[in-house]
Amino acid sequence: QVQLVQSGAEVKKPGASVKVSCKVSGYTLTELSMHWVRQAPGKGLEWMGGFDPEDGETIYAQKFQGRVTMTEDTSTDTAYMELSSLRSEDTAVYYCATVLITMVRGVIITANWFDPWGQGTLVTVSS
Amino acid sequence: DIVMTQTPLSSPVTLGQPASISCRSSQSLVHSDGNTYLSWLQQRPGQPPRLLIYKISNRFSGVPDRFSGSGAGTDFTLKISRVEAEDVGVYYCMQATQFPITFGPGTKVDIK
Numbered sequence: 001q002v003q004l005v006q007s008g009a010e011v012k013k014p015g016a017s018v019k020v021s022c023k024v025s026g027y028t029l030t031e032l033s034m035h036w037v038r039q040a041p042g043k044g045l046e047w048m049g050g051f052d053p054e055d056g057e058t059i060y061a062q063k064f065q066g067r068v069t070m071t072e073d074t075s076t077d078t079a080y081m082e083l084s085s086l087r088s089e090d091t092a093v094y095y096c097a098t099v100l101i102t103m104v105r106g107v108i109i110t111a112n113w114f115d116p117w118g119q120g121t122l123v124t125v126s127s
Numbered sequence: 128d129i130v131m132t133q134t135p136l137s138s139p140v141t142l143g144q145p146a147s148i149s150c151r152s153s154q155s156l157v158h159s160d161g162n163t164y165l166s167w168l169q170q171r172p173g174q175p176p177r178l179l180i181y182k183i184s185n186r187f188s189g190v191p192d193r194f195s196g197s198g199a200g201t202d203f204t205l206k207i208s209r210v211e212a213e214d215v216g217v218y219y220c221m222q223a224t225q226f227p228i229t230f231g232p233g234t235k236v237d238i239k
Contacts, residue, residue: 035228037176045168045176045219047228061227095175099223112164112223113181120175 002026004096004118011124017084020121022096024077033099033110034079036070038092039120048081048094053101053108086125093120129153129222133231139239146207148234150220155200157224164223167196167205170233171216179218180205212238 007021024032035050049060049070058070069082079096097114130153140146156163167180178187180196183203193208207214215238220231 044233045221045230047230050228052226059226097176111181112158112162113166113178113187114168114176114221114223115178115181115187117175117177 002032002098002100002116004098004116006094006096006118006121009122009124011126012086014087014125014127016086016125017082018086018123019080019082020094020096020123022079022081022118024079024098027077027100029072029074029077029079031101033101034070034072035097035099035114036068036081037095037097037114037117039095040089040092043092050099053110083123086123088125091123091125093122095120128227129156129225129229131220131222131229131231133218133220133234135234136232137235137237139237140207140210141239142212143209146210146214146236148205148218148220148236150198150203150205150231152201152203152222156222157200163199165196165198165203166221166223167194168219168221168230169214169216170219171213174216176219207236210236210238 003025005023010018012018033051036048038046052059071080096118100111102109132151134149156165165183168176169179170176179190184196195206197204217233217235219233
């Protein structure tokens with residue numbers, strides 16, 4: 001069973017960067033496709049990007065292109081999401097969420113639904 | 128991008144009564160592999176989202192059988208057969224057929 005534990009809350013000034021971590025246990029990162037979703041206060045869910053195992057590349061939502069970088073450290077099974085040039089509108093809870101990947105006779109099969117989710121990391125951007 | 132819409136956006140329900148949420152996508156969610164990657168998530172107050180239903184109608188592990196999903200193509204429905212107090216929260220539909228992954232705006236379910 002996959003478990004995700006995220007890093008703690010952050011307070012940043014406008015223009016700064018933030019890096020949120022998501023530690024995986026129960027599986028290895030190579031068995032998962034990691035995605036990041038954010039939720040502004042009182043608002044809905046917004047997908048930021050995630051790993052596409054079929055192409056072997058990370059796909060970013062157009063809104064965040066150039067400002068977000070998603071990386072993985074497979075030696076520690078930890079994923080990271082870094083968002084730069086922060087503004088007040090980036091104040092939100094940031095979640096990591098996973099898609100399970102399996103290989104069947106050399107074919108990648110992805111369970112295209114998000115489970116589990118991390119507990120969330122509140123990032124507050126304020127001067 | 129595929130736009131997801133939900134109705135209603137708010138649903139006050141009497142305990143023990145049914146609830147139904149509709150989700151519509153701006154284009155078909157049938158993937159080239161033949162699957163339809165429409166899932167439903169529940170978010171209780173102060174909690175991260177939790178997977179309820181995947182591929183339209185498959186209940187995830189541990190999800191009570193009062194939750195059911197149905198639909199096809201562009202129209203989908205989540206039903207709660209008898210609402211319990213623990214069902215209060217916001218329900219989201221989500222499509223993962225095509226990038227970017229998109230969510231519906233959410234439907235708030237609370238008790239009358």
